[in-house]
Amino acid sequence: MKTLEHTNALAEARSLEVPSRELSLRRDPSVSQFWNENRKLLEAAWAEWEIENKDDLLVPDETLLDPHLRKAIKDAWENPEKESAIVDLWEEVIPGVYVAQFFDIDRLADFRNYLEAVANAGVPKRAPYGIQLNRYGMMLDPRSEGHLAAPNFQAFYNDLMDRFMRPIARLLLGTYGYDNQPFGFSIQYNPDKDKDLHAHTDASSATLNININLPDEKFTGSEVDFYDKVSGKTVQAIFEPGKAIIHGGNVPHATHPITSGQRSNLVVWLYGDRMQIPRGSTSSYGNSSSDTIKDVALESVTPRQRWSLPDGPKDTAAPF
Structure with a gap:
C-alpha cells in the first residue's frame, strides 16, 4: 500500500x-x-474532490430521509420505550420482510444529483463483483476495495447504519448480537445490463434495499419475489421512489427481469463479527453462524439494548 503524501x-x-x-x-x-x-x-482524492466542490456539492445527511421516520427514530433514541412508533411505519409483506418510506421523496433529486457528481468525479471506484459495471454501481463501505471514500458521504453512511438501520433491524427482525458490522453497495438495473437477480439468500442478518428512483423515472418489471418458508407462498413486492424493503438475509428472494427504464437502489447489510449470522441461517454465499456468538433470545433484548451502538471495532470481512 502506498504511504507517500499526495499533494x-x-x-x-x-x-x-x-x-x-x-x-x-x-x-x-x-x-x-x-x-x-x-x-x-x-x-485523499475523494477528500480533495469534496473541498474543490464544496460550494456546489450537497452534504448528504439525515434530512434526505422521510420526516416521519426521522422523528420516530429521534424520539426512540431519546426514549427507547417509544420505539413502537417505528413499527407503525413499516408494513409487513411476509414474516421477516417489511416495507416503508425511507427517503423523503422531495429530496430524492438532491441525492441523485449528488450521486451524479460522484459518477462524474473521475475518481476510480469499484462496482460490486459479479455485477455489470454501470454508472451507479459502487461499493459504499470502507471494508470494500475501491469504496466511495468521500468523507461527507461516509459520515452519512455511518449515520444511516448506526442510527437508522441497526435499531430498525433489531426491532423488526431481532438481529441483536449479529449486527455489529455494516456493508453496502449501489446498483442500477437496466434491460441490457443487470436486468435480474436469480433466487438467493444474503450473507446478512438484515438487508435494507432502498429505491432511489425519481418519481418520474418509470420502469417496468424488476419485481422482487419473497418466499415465505412457513406458508410456502411467494409474495411479490414492487419498489417505489424512496421506499425501502428490509428483510432477514435468510429470506429467499429473486428479482424479475427489468423490461424498460432503470431501477437504482442502495443496498446495505448488517452481520456479526467475521460475517456471522444467526444460528440456523444460511446464505447463497456459504456463510453461517458460529457457536462463538451466544444467541440472544428476542424477548430478552431490552429497548435500551436495541437503541445502543456496538462497543467493538469494525472488522474487514466482506462477502464481495
Missing part, C-alpha cells in the same frame, strides 16, 4: 489506469492489488 491526489487518481472490466469480473489478483496499492491515494 495533488485528485489529479493523480484521475490519471490511474483502472483494471479492465474483464479482469474485474473474473477477480484477477491484479485487480485487488490495484485497489489496495492505491487505497490511500483514492481516499
Whole structure:
C-alpha cells in the first residue's frame, strides 16, 4: 500500500489506469492489488474532490430521509420505550420482510444529483463483483476495495447504519448480537445490463434495499419475489421512489427481469463479527453462524439494548 503524501491526489487518481472490466469480473489478483496499492491515494482524492466542490456539492445527511421516520427514530433514541412508533411505519409483506418510506421523496433529486457528481468525479471506484459495471454501481463501505471514500458521504453512511438501520433491524427482525458490522453497495438495473437477480439468500442478518428512483423515472418489471418458508407462498413486492424493503438475509428472494427504464437502489447489510449470522441461517454465499456468538433470545433484548451502538471495532470481512 502506498504511504507517500499526495499533494495533488485528485489529479493523480484521475490519471490511474483502472483494471479492465474483464479482469474485474473474473477477480484477477491484479485487480485487488490495484485497489489496495492505491487505497490511500483514492481516499485523499475523494477528500480533495469534496473541498474543490464544496460550494456546489450537497452534504448528504439525515434530512434526505422521510420526516416521519426521522422523528420516530429521534424520539426512540431519546426514549427507547417509544420505539413502537417505528413499527407503525413499516408494513409487513411476509414474516421477516417489511416495507416503508425511507427517503423523503422531495429530496430524492438532491441525492441523485449528488450521486451524479460522484459518477462524474473521475475518481476510480469499484462496482460490486459479479455485477455489470454501470454508472451507479459502487461499493459504499470502507471494508470494500475501491469504496466511495468521500468523507461527507461516509459520515452519512455511518449515520444511516448506526442510527437508522441497526435499531430498525433489531426491532423488526431481532438481529441483536449479529449486527455489529455494516456493508453496502449501489446498483442500477437496466434491460441490457443487470436486468435480474436469480433466487438467493444474503450473507446478512438484515438487508435494507432502498429505491432511489425519481418519481418520474418509470420502469417496468424488476419485481422482487419473497418466499415465505412457513406458508410456502411467494409474495411479490414492487419498489417505489424512496421506499425501502428490509428483510432477514435468510429470506429467499429473486428479482424479475427489468423490461424498460432503470431501477437504482442502495443496498446495505448488517452481520456479526467475521460475517456471522444467526444460528440456523444460511446464505447463497456459504456463510453461517458460529457457536462463538451466544444467541440472544428476542424477548430478552431490552429497548435500551436495541437503541445502543456496538462497543467493538469494525472488522474487514466482506462477502464481495
